[in-house]
Amino acid sequence: MAFxxxxxxxxxxxxxxxxxxxxxxxxxxITIGDVAEALGVSKTTVSRAISGxxxxxxxxRKRVLEYIKKNHYRPNVVAKGLAKSKTxxxxxxxxxxxxxxxxxxxxxxxxxxxxxxxAGDYDILISMVFDRDISQLKSVxxxxxxxxxxxxxxxVEDEGIEFLKESDIPFVVIGSSLDDDVIQIDNDHVKACRExxxxxxxxxxxxxxxxxxxxxxxxxxxxxxxxxxxLREQGIAVNQDLIYMDCEMDSAVERAVDDCLRNQVExxxxxxxxxxxxxxxxxERDRVRIPDQMKVASFYSSIMLENNQPAITxxxxxxxxxxxxxxRTLFDYLAGKEVQKKVLLGYEVVLKGSTQ
Amino acid sequence: MAFxxxxxxxxxxxxxxxxxxxxxxxxxxITIGDVAEALGVSKTTVSRAISGxxxxxxxxRKRVLEYIKKNHYRPNVVAKGLAKSKTxxxxxxxxxxxxxxxxxxxxxxxxxxxxxxxAGDYDILISMVFDRDISQLKSVxxxxxxxxxxxxxxxVEDEGIEFLKESDIPFVVIGSSLDDDVIQIDNDHVKACRExxxxxxxxxxxxxxxxxxxxxxxxxxxxxxxxxxxLREQGIAVNQDLIYMDCEMDSAVERAVDDCLRNQVExxxxxxxxxxxxxxxxxERDRVRIPDQMKVASFYSSIMLENNQPAITxxxxxxxxxxxxxxRTLFDYLAGKEVQKKVLLGYEVVLKGSTQ
DNA sequence: TTGAAAGCGCTAACAA
DNA sequence: TTGTTAGCGCTTTCAA
Numbered sequence: 001m002a003f004x005x006x007x008x009x010x011x012x013x014x015x016x017x018x019x020x021x022x023x024x025x026x027x028x029x030i031t032i033g034d035v036a037e038a039l040g041v042s043k044t045t046v047s048r049a050i051s052g053x054x055x056x057x058x059x060x061r062k063r064v065l066e067y068i069k070k071n072h073y074r075p076n077v078v079a080k081g082l083a084k085s086k087t088x089x090x091x092x093x094x095x096x097x098x099x100x101x102x103x104x105x106x107x108x109x110x111x112x113x114x115x116x117x118x119a120g121d122y123d124i125l126i127s128m129v130f131d132r133d134i135s136q137l138k139s140v141x142x143x144x145x146x147x148x149x150x151x152x153x154x155x156v157e158d159e160g161i162e163f164l165k166e167s168d169i170p171f172v173v174i175g176s177s178l179d180d181d182v183i184q185i186d187n188d189h190v191k192a193c194r195e196x197x198x199x200x201x202x203x204x205x206x207x208x209x210x211x212x213x214x215x216x217x218x219x220x221x222x223x224x225x226x227x228x229x230x231l232r233e234q235g236i237a238v239n240q241d242l243i244y245m246d247c248e249m250d251s252a253v254e255r256a257v258d259d260c261l262r263n264q265v266e267x268x269x270x271x272x273x274x275x276x277x278x279x280x281x282x283x284e285r286d287r288v289r290i291p292d293q294m295k296v297a298s299f300y301s302s303i304m305l306e307n308n309q310p311a312i313t314x315x316x317x318x319x320x321x322x323x324x325x326x327x328r329t330l331f332d333y334l335a336g337k338e339v340q341k342k343v344l345l346g347y348e349v350v351l352k353g354s355t356q
Numbered sequence: 357m358a359f360x361x362x363x364x365x366x367x368x369x370x371x372x373x374x375x376x377x378x379x380x381x382x383x384x385x386i387t388i389g390d391v392a393e394a395l396g397v398s399k400t401t402v403s404r405a406i407s408g409x410x411x412x413x414x415x416x417r418k419r420v421l422e423y424i425k426k427n428h429y430r431p432n433v434v435a436k437g438l439a440k441s442k443t444x445x446x447x448x449x450x451x452x453x454x455x456x457x458x459x460x461x462x463x464x465x466x467x468x469x470x471x472x473x474x475a476g477d478y479d480i481l482i483s484m485v486f487d488r489d490i491s492q493l494k495s496v497x498x499x500x501x502x503x504x505x506x507x508x509x510x511x512v513e514d515e516g517i518e519f520l521k522e523s524d525i526p527f528v529v530i531g532s533s534l535d536d537d538v539i540q541i542d543n544d545h546v547k548a549c550r551e552x553x554x555x556x557x558x559x560x561x562x563x564x565x566x567x568x569x570x571x572x573x574x575x576x577x578x579x580x581x582x583x584x585x586x587l588r589e590q591g592i593a594v595n596q597d598l599i600y601m602d603c604e605m606d607s608a609v610e611r612a613v614d615d616c617l618r619n620q621v622e623x624x625x626x627x628x629x630x631x632x633x634x635x636x637x638x639x640e641r642d643r644v645r646i647p648d649q650m651k652v653a654s655f656y657s658s659i660m661l662e663n664n665q666p667a668i669t670x671x672x673x674x675x676x677x678x679x680x681x682x683x684r685t686l687f688d689y690l691a692g693k694e695v696q697k698k699v700l701l702g703y704e705v706v707l708k709g710s711t712q
Numbered sequence: 713t714t715g716a717a718a719g720c721g722c723t724a725a726c727a728a
Numbered sequence: 729t730t731g732t733t734a735g736c737g738c739t740t741t742c743a744a
Contacts, residue, residue: 385721387720389722403724407723410724435722436721436723438720438721440722470719536720
């Protein structure tokens with residue numbers, strides 16, 4: 001029933017005027033040399049006054065600083081970078097092929113990173129990677145445009161990580177890596193998922209199923225591990241037949257749900273909210289009532305689940321905090337400090353009506 | 357009914373090991389000087405071989421290029437930038453305070469930008485701005501970390517635009533600006549909204565209402581203009597009482613819907629899908645059936661509306677294309693070419709069940 | 713406490 | 729066709 005009427009002129013001009021503009025003139029900025037000359041001191045002195053390093057007379061210092069302020073001098077960060085072999089940029093690598101529902105997650109991470117970065121006079125250079133295409137990442141690193149990298153997600157076979165390791169540029173990942181050499185910042189998914197699973201079981205449920213996403217995403221493996229650990233903790237044998245992984249397509253989710261219904265599953269747990277959303281739709285279509293006929297919980301929640309009736313029991317994380325810690329860790333590492341190889345952040349279990 | 361159990365150890369170490377790492381060693385790269393020396397030519401010659409500019413013997417050129425390839429030499433972009441007064445970065449300014457439902461929009465824009473930028477050997481530096489805080493943008497510009505800027509959205513009173521104008525750095529905006537001096541890339545919202553409004557009217561509706569977002573967002577003004585123009589086009593007088601703007605909060609939307617119901621409105625048009633979503637929830641709560649008792653359409657659709665029953669009539673745009681055109685335009689402008697001050701891109705009217 | 717000079721890695725006049 | 733030299737704007741040794 002979709003009548004599509006496409007506009008023909010896809011690149012039209014404003015009706016009122018065909019006005020054009022052209023760049024002219026040069027911006028020329030005042031340099032450290034100008035300051036030095038104006039004050040009759042050397043560039044070195046000015047440099048020292050600014051950086052605060054090296055001995056310098058309090059009086060001279062004050063004069064320089066005042067002049068600088070009055071004349072709006074700002075050091076050229078790029079030139080400084082060249083001299084110090086730094087770029088004052090860090091690279092933030094986002095998957096360009098992620099589900100829309102994951103975008104807010106990366107966005108929040110980025111806000112955390114950006115906050116810390118800004119405080120350290122750093123900027124963020126982004127590069128998008130796709131499943132098999134890490135060319136943007138490569139170019140940023142090979143062109144030496146960044147001092148370090150933060151990788152936004154981890155895969156089991158991660159070309160990005162491979163590349164970063166061999167190009168020995170400092171980097172940290174958000175998420176867990178199977179590779180111990182990598183500096184990792186993640187939420188404690190195992191513990192979180194174990195806890196949620198346990199709680200659901202303690203409410204009386206015995207037959208639980210897990211519907212999960214790609215097994216190439218480390219996070220899904222971690223969540224599965226937490227789920228199984230929760231079962232065992234409550235003395236329930238892990239039934240591999242009730243664990244459905246790699247449900248990337250809605251159709252796979254549907255098949256899994258059908259199977260659950262056939263097998264008298266009492267509670268479906270989803271590794272993320274995209275899957276959960278699709279489970280909920282399927283259950284609605286089949287007129288399965290939640291929580292009476294089936295309980296549902298999710299190991300990750302975003303806006304997608306926000307307005308569901310009934311509300312969905314799920315785990316909450318703080319993506320911004322991940323970004324903050326990742327960036328701090330990277331900075332510490334760049335500064336030559338010792339950093340922990342793996343930092344695990346907290347979580348929240350939020351119980352709602354869907355597991356009542 | 358939300359039992360929240362917060363984890364106490366928000367920054368815990370991996371259980372198995374307290375392993376730490378520390379950065380060591382320096383990456384030292386081969387420079388243009390090394391290449392020159394190895395080949396017994398001057399740096400200039402190497403530079404010319406790489407850039408292809410200036411006369412150089414075919415034989416020499418080949419030798420240099422081969423050596424470079426074999427030894428994995430990559431020019432230092434930052435040094436090149438310093439010499440040429442370029443950064444090879446463009447700034448992408450995203451609102452950090454936007455609704456989650458808008459994030460995919462900005463993400464898609466960014467993908468378009470990133471595609472064009474990469475093709476031009478440029479990278480993207482991001483800065484987030486908040487309603488009243490453009491400090492990140494300022495720092496990026498003042499530190500001269502970028503050659504030009506793309507602004508992701510426009511406000512009626514836009515501090516970002518003000519700042520960019522007076523710092524005379526080249527920039528383009530995605531969206532429309534009331535300021536004619538600004539280079540703008542936008543969809544043709546007026547035309548699109550006029551068309552959608554007209555079509556709905558031609559289906560027999562006479563009493564239409566518009567529920568819209570902040571009047572500080574230029575796009576909302578533009579859409580309102582299109583709505584009114586559609587009414588007039590169909591010979592319907594514009595009733596200002598049925599135009600509800602600045603419905604930022606859900607509560608405002610609810611009041612507007614209540615008012616619509618009282619006033620025998622037959623069709624509610626929303627300026628974006630966040631508002632539409634909230635209209636739909638309200639109507640559902642009031643058990644108003646769509647489209648029988650009330651028709652609904654939206655001037656912008658994203659995932660939020662995707663799975664609604666019935667599907668919602670709306671306008672579709674291509675955010676990535678906006679990014680592509682914005683970046684191309686900026687590049688042209690930087691290159692000293694003449695560019696159009698205002699480029700309007702196309703749209704799609706997608707008719708669905710909600711206006712049946 | 714201050715300054716001269718070399719250097720970060722590249723480009724671009726100008727000469728040869 | 730190639731090389732010499734100065735310079736982009738800053739830092740940093742070394743000397744004064």
